[in-house]
Amino acid sequence: MRDAWLRLRGHRVAAFCVFAFAAIAIACAIGPVVAGALGLDGTTIDTRLGASPPSWSHWFGTDTLGRDMLVRVLIGGRIALVVALVTTSIALVIGVSYGAVAGFAGGAVDNVMMRFVDVLYGFPTIVFIIVVMAVTDSRSLLLLFALIGGISWLTMARIVRGQVLGLRTREFVEAARALGAPPSRVLFRHVLPNTSGPVIVYATLALPQVMLTEAFLSFLGLGVQAPLASWGTLVTEGSSQIVVYPWLLVFPALAMCVTVIALNFIGDGLRDALDPQTRIR
Amino acid sequence: MIRFVAGRLVASVAIVFFVATASFLLLHAAPGGPFDTDQRRSAEVQRAMEQRYGLRDPLWQQYTREMSALAHGDLGWSTKHDEPVSTLIAEHAPVSAAIGLLGLLAAVAIGLAIGVVAAWRRNTWVDYALMSVALVGISIPSFVIGPLLIAALAIHLGWLPPARIDGAASYVLPALTLGLVYLGTVARLARGSMLDVLGQDFVRTARAKGLPERRVVWKHALRVGCVPVVTYLGPATAAMISGSFAVEKIFQIPGLGTYFVDSITDRDYAVVTGVFVFYAAFLVLLNLVVDIAYGVIDPRIRREAA
Numbered sequence: 001m002r003d004a005w006l007r008l009r010g011h012r013v014a015a016f017c018v019f020a021f022a023a024i025a026i027a028c029a030i031g032p033v034v035a036g037a038l039g040l041d042g043t044t045i046d047t048r049l050g051a052s053p054p055s056w057s058h059w060f061g062t063d064t065l066g067r068d069m070l071v072r073v074l075i076g077g078r079i080a081l082v083v084a085l086v087t088t089s090i091a092l093v094i095g096v097s098y099g100a101v102a103g104f105a106g107g108a109v110d111n112v113m114m115r116f117v118d119v120l121y122g123f124p125t126i127v128f129i130i131v132v133m134a135v136t137d138s139r140s141l142l143l144l145f146a147l148i149g150g151i152s153w154l155t156m157a158r159i160v161r162g163q164v165l166g167l168r169t170r171e172f173v174e175a176a177r178a179l180g181a182p183p184s185r186v187l188f189r190h191v192l193p194n195t196s197g198p199v200i201v202y203a204t205l206a207l208p209q210v211m212l213t214e215a216f217l218s219f220l221g222l223g224v225q226a227p228l229a230s231w232g233t234l235v236t237e238g239s240s241q242i243v244v245y246p247w248l249l250v251f252p253a254l255a256m257c258v259t260v261i262a263l264n265f266i267g268d269g270l271r272d273a274l275d276p277q278t279r280i281r
Numbered sequence: 282m283i284r285f286v287a288g289r290l291v292a293s294v295a296i297v298f299f300v301a302t303a304s305f306l307l308l309h310a311a312p313g314g315p316f317d318t319d320q321r322r323s324a325e326v327q328r329a330m331e332q333r334y335g336l337r338d339p340l341w342q343q344y345t346r347e348m349s350a351l352a353h354g355d356l357g358w359s360t361k362h363d364e365p366v367s368t369l370i371a372e373h374a375p376v377s378a379a380i381g382l383l384g385l386l387a388a389v390a391i392g393l394a395i396g397v398v399a400a401w402r403r404n405t406w407v408d409y410a411l412m413s414v415a416l417v418g419i420s421i422p423s424f425v426i427g428p429l430l431i432a433a434l435a436i437h438l439g440w441l442p443p444a445r446i447d448g449a450a451s452y453v454l455p456a457l458t459l460g461l462v463y464l465g466t467v468a469r470l471a472r473g474s475m476l477d478v479l480g481q482d483f484v485r486t487a488r489a490k491g492l493p494e495r496r497v498v499w500k501h502a503l504r505v506g507c508v509p510v511v512t513y514l515g516p517a518t519a520a521m522i523s524g525s526f527a528v529e530k531i532f533q534i535p536g537l538g539t540y541f542v543d544s545i546t547d548r549d550y551a552v553v554t555g556v557f558v559f560y561a562a563f564l565v566l567l568n569l570v571v572d573i574a575y576g577v578i579d580p581r582i583r584r585e586a587a
Contacts, residue, residue: 013413119296121516124560127541131553134545137329197438212422219424219527220542239428239531243436253425260420268416 005117014269017262024059024259035071040242054247063171063237063248073252079230080256083144084211090149091210092203095156096192102157103164104187114161117154125151134223144223152206159202197274205267208260215256217234231256289572293565300561305344312454347554356558357551361544366555370537374559376446377529377536380529381521382458383452388517392464393503393510394472399500400506403476412472418465423524427458427531445533455532459524463517467510475506508578515568522560 062068102113129147136143167173167230168191176190215232217223219239224230231252236251313466338346350357356366399411434454436444442451478484479502487501488494525538537556544552 016298120577124519124564127557129544130523130526130542131304131307131557134542135548185431210419212420215422216424216523220421220530235422235425241422242428242432246432249425249428252497257421257425261417264416264420 010014011106011269011272014112014265015270017265023265024262025081026254028074028081030072032071032078035068035074046267053245063245069247069251072229073231073255076229076231076234077255077259078226079156079224080211080214080232080259081145083141083148083214083224083230084207086145086211087100087152087214088206090145091156091206092151092199094149095153096160096195096199098158099160099162100164100187100192100195101249103161104168104183106168109160109259110165114158117157120151120154126216127148129217130220130222133217141224141228144214144217148210148217152185152210152213155187156199156202156206158196160195163198164191167191167194201267201274204270208263208267211256211260212267286417286569286573289569290392292568293562294567297558297562298348298351301348301442301558304557305468308366308548308550308553309340309343323585340553351558356555359544359545359549359552361549361552367550369540369552370556373535373537373540376534377525377538378530380452380455380459380534380536381525383456384461384524385514385517385521386460387456388460388463388467389510389514391460392467393471395464395468396473396510397475397498397503397506399468399472400475400479403472408472411468411474414463415468418461419469421461422527423458423462424527426461427454427528430458431531443532446535454535455528458531459521459528462524463520466513466517468471470509470513474509475502478506502576508575511571511574511578515564515571518567519559519564541561548569 010182063072072082098113099134100159102110105113129151131145132147164187173186173190176186211231214223214230218230218232219236221236224233234252235249235256238245244248307501354367356370358364359366359369362369395411395415399408400455402408431443431454437439441454443454445451475498479498483505484497484502487497492501523540525536526542528534529538530534530542541556544556
């Protein structure tokens with residue numbers, strides 16, 4: 001693990017991205033509180049101000065209702081990050097258990113379970129989310145978590161299954177079995193911990209993916225609903241006014257894209273550091 | 282080969298009916314019906330309208346009716362537009378298909394080129410620069426790129442029309458927006474597999490024969506190296522369909538995506554199920570074609586399958 005951290009630090013871009021991401025996350029977590037103490041919040045409507053360009057009193061400008069964009073972007077980041085973390089965790093739990101069971105059972109069970117994943121892969125799962133979100137007319141974040149998490153586990157399942165398949169015939173697993181450990185203990189205590197490297201890598205790479213899915217749904221008006229606003233919602237509001245008030249699109253889009261890019265670079269760096277198969281190259 | 286294709290065809294038909302069943306159940310479990318309005322309408326009229334479309338029959342009767350219609354290739358009748366769903370699809374799909382195809386072509390052509398060059402010049406600044414650009418491309422969603430492209434190319438420079446479909450030039454921006462998102466993924470896949478392929482024996486043989494390096498890379502290696510990209514075409518098209526919802530919204534294009542999203546809010550049951558099933562059938566068929574295409578591209582896979 002120490003070894004991996006050193007290798008990640010050697011990957012200069014990735015190391016820089018870790019700090020960039022940490023800075024954004026901390027700013028989103030405590031920024032709105034600090035701004036509140038300074039008398040700035042994201043809800044005060046000041047129609048006299050209208051949409052004013054960035055200035056010293058409003059660094060990111062204000063939206064058409066005169067609300068401070070900096071605070072709105074920070075609060076939007078909170079929602080976007082929470083949605084991404086929770087849904088990735090859901091995807092992680094489903095994907096790891098599904099892949100582990102398929103790989104550990106092997107044979108026909110494995111074959112059927114993985115065919116099912118193949119089918120879902122070639123399927124516009126997002127269309128399914130759109131139908132569910134639209135027909136249930138739901139504004140609940142919980143349903144959004146469940147749905148995005150429910151479609152994002154496929155890659156994780158494939159990776160874990162591949163790992164488990166390779167691990168289950170190894171000597172230490174046989175030793176555990178020979179000592180009389182029940183299958184569940186063998187799987188959870190001996191096999192799964194050894195898959196942690198790739199799991200961490202793909203969880204990191206799933207985060208930006210999930211974030212973009214949430215933003216996409218919000219863009220179609222089906223994701224995070226008012227009064228809550230995520231980066232996706234803010235970008236949507238801004239994109240219709242890009243010619244007149246460009247800062248309404250530019251700042252939330254910049255915040256979202258920098259975060260997604262940083263996470264992707266971190267994931268790539270982690271893969272180089274942790275995934276033995278790609279390390280050879 | 283014939284057995285393989287036949288088996289996949291049966292599975293494909295089963296998947297399409299599974300999708301149809303799922304969307305049928307989902308829509309009937311949801312609150313609200315296609316004839317709910319704010320207008321005042323007598324209960325009799327309401328009943329008569331629901332009767333005409335068979336919405337008052339028991340659920341299993343509606344289900345068997347819909348499925349047998351589907352088996353005959355009938356996708357249903359739109360309650361809002363009072364037209365067969367297949368007519369509406371035929372009307373809206375061509376625009377979406379044209380944009381999707383152009384976007385995919387651009388993404389594959391440019392992405393492959395980037396990936397091959399990056400693999401060829403691996404671990405040089407060319408490789409790092411190209412792969413960083415690809416990663417940044419993956420990270421920026423179409424609904425950010427789209428408005429930016431409109432602002433820059435259409436409004437400031439005035440080179441291309443900003444929205445709607447009117448003449449060949451108006452296809453460029455939507456197709457570009459749609460394609461840019463997949464370009465990065467194609468480039469990364471191509472680089473990864475080319476790195477593998479360039480180290481293999483047949484490439485060494487080709488070089489040893491004295492073939493020019495350009496011919497070795499672009500002809501011999503690329504033929505095998507592009508297999509993962511061909512595999513990706515299935516998922517890419519699936520993603521392209523959802524991408525079209527955003528792109529059609531940005532550019533105000535009356536394609537199938539816009540129409541699909543609208544019919545969900547209108548609770549036009551038949552259209553939602555019909556278009557959903559249409560998408561599924563299209564993708565299942567496409568995946569089948571992709572599977573067959575492997576064998577044509579890489580003879581080694583053909584031999585294994587036989």
